[in-house]
Amino acid sequence: MSAPTNVLPYALAAARRDWHVFPLRTRAKRPVRTFTDWERHATCDEGAITAYWGAHPAHNLAVACGPSGLVVVDLDTPKDGETPPPEWARPGIAAGADVLAALAEEHADGDTAFLDTFTVTTRRGGTHLYYTAPEGAAYRNTSGRLGWLIDTRATGGYVVGPGSYVADADGRGPYTVTNPTATAPLPGWLATLMEPARRRPVTSGQVHQALVSSPGMATYVTRALRGEVDRVLASKEGRRNHTLNTAAFAVGTLVGAGMLPKHLAEDALEQAGLHVGLESSEVEDTVRSGIQAGIRRPRGAAA
Known part of the structure; x- marks a missing residue:
């Protein structure tokens, strides 16, 4: 046509x-x-x-x-x-x-x-x-x-x-x-x-509680996600967005392998990003792009 x-x-x-x-x-x-x-x-x-x-x-x-x-x-x-x-x-x-x-x-x-x-x-x-x-x-x-x-x-x-x-x-x-x-x-x-994620007070304990209370998650996946959340929570000013992106990619490889629900990965990382002071729009964009990149390289797939 x-x-x-x-x-x-x-x-x-x-x-x-x-x-x-x-x-x-x-x-x-x-x-x-x-x-x-x-x-x-x-x-x-x-x-x-x-x-x-x-x-x-x-x-x-x-x-x-x-x-x-x-x-x-x-x-x-x-x-x-x-x-x-x-x-x-x-x-x-x-x-x-x-x-x-x-x-x-x-x-x-x-x-x-x-x-x-x-x-x-x-x-x-x-x-x-x-x-x-x-x-x-x-x-x-x-x-x-x-x-x-x-x-x-x-x-x-x-x-x-x-x-x-x-x-x-x-x-x-x-x-x-x-x-x-x-x-x-x-x-x-x-x-x-x-609706975008809202800025709200979130403690590392609350983030971790959200992970351990999720039924059916394997211990390995829980620890992996918790480790990436900890990495974001401990990140230094000036490196926080980069750290969040790296963490989102790592978690995305688990999502891509079918080992972790995407919504849980997003929620945990977004709350961690908000907790360290990043803006909500920045957090959402970084988490989603990082997870999507990780999904394209699922954990266990050949490089």
């Missing part, structure tokens, strides 16, 4: 929903060079939009989520050869949409009404679910927090808008509106799962 020749109608349609938009390069997901500060320059002014896309009709469209008051849930499909991590290696789980359905079954009693919102099908067969952010909320982007092949875009993030066409090495195709309805409010259960 060839790229659309005129993105202007899609940009205007987005602006009429009060969404702030800005241009991406033709057939790409990167902002044009003149829009490096895209979150500040994104606009819903129809005159400015008409002037720009009238002159550059093939430039792709981006929707800036924060200024638009949106949280977009991005359900991806696996790349060639990609398989679910151990915690999602279950019957019926083959893509991000399946993971979201499993989360809904657990947290919303299987209610699927939340799926009735503005929806875009992406170039590789994935899905963007657009939601209105709660007033006063300050959600940030997440990658994998909700589960395998699920990302979210909010303040500080953007999504490729409908009408765009992207041609990348891993696939090419259009972004197509498949449900043009109004955006639904972000479901409460999803909002809860997206």
Whole structure:
């Protein structure tokens, strides 16, 4: 399927929903060079939009989520050869949409009404679910927090808008509106799962108690996780984020081997990072990226 020749109608349609938009390069997901500060320059002014896309009709469209008051849930499909991590290696789980359905079954009693919102099908067969952010909320982007092949875009993030066409090495195709309805409010259960770790007083004893009270964990794994938590708690100022990243990678190798639940690993390391004074957003990013890197090198696998 060839790229659309005129993105202007899609940009205007987005602006009429009060969404702030800005241009991406033709057939790409990167902002044009003149829009490096895209979150500040994104606009819903129809005159400015008409002037720009009238002159550059093939430039792709981006929707800036924060200024638009949106949280977009991005359900991806696996790349060639990609398989679910151990915690999602279950019957019926083959893509991000399946993971979201499993989360809904657990947290919303299987209610699927939340799926009735503005929806875009992406170039590789994935899905963007657009939601209105709660007033006063300050959600940030997440990658994998909700589960395998699920990302979210909010303040500080953007999504490729409908009408765009992207041609990348891993696939090419259009972004197509498949449900043009109004955006639904972000479901409460999803909002809860997206909430960042809160800064709270945590002692090393509390962290350790959380480990030993977890049923079914082997002594070896408990000691390994406790050792990495101790390493973070003893880290020196200026080295704390690096130490947290190293610990997250080591623990991630256990998660990747199916020896340790991912949520427990994340909770223990996040609490340790908060305890030594790191900012919550820094802690979350470091723990998740480190664990994901470790998952790709599971304990016991050949180097």
